[in-house]
Amino acid sequence: MTLTADNEFYMRSNGWIVPTAVPGWYFGDTAEGRWTRNKDTLVLTIGDNRQGYTLKFKILQATHKDLKLQEVFDGFERKGNELKFVRQ
Numbered sequence: 001m002t003l004t005a006d007n008e009f010y011m012r013s014n015g016w017i018v019p020t021a022v023p024g025w026y027f028g029d030t031a032e033g034r035w036t037r038n039k040d041t042l043v044l045t046i047g048d049n050r051q052g053y054t055l056k057f058k059i060l061q062a063t064h065k066d067l068k069l070q071e072v073f074d075g076f077e078r079k080g081n082e083l084k085f086v087r088q
Helices: none
Strands: 008-012 030-038 041-047 052-062 066-072 082-086
Touching: none
Parallel strands: none
Antiparallel strands: 008 030, 030 041, 041 052, 052 066, 066 082
16 A cells, blocks of 8 residues: 555555445455545545545554554444555
């Protein structure tokens, strides 16, 4: 995943974020859109106001080398999957 200074993101999804429950949605191997950060939450937005998809993550760790995230779902109290990105 790449987060740019102008709040754009680019991520190889490897099929991870394909919402199969939503007919007509398929992101393929990559996803790109806008990102925002509000305190300890990273929000990735794909699409536009008419048709879009939002992914939310709690930031567990953010250093120059590592970014560790946990999925957050509105209305879901249990913990989501954890993801770790390492800068190379």
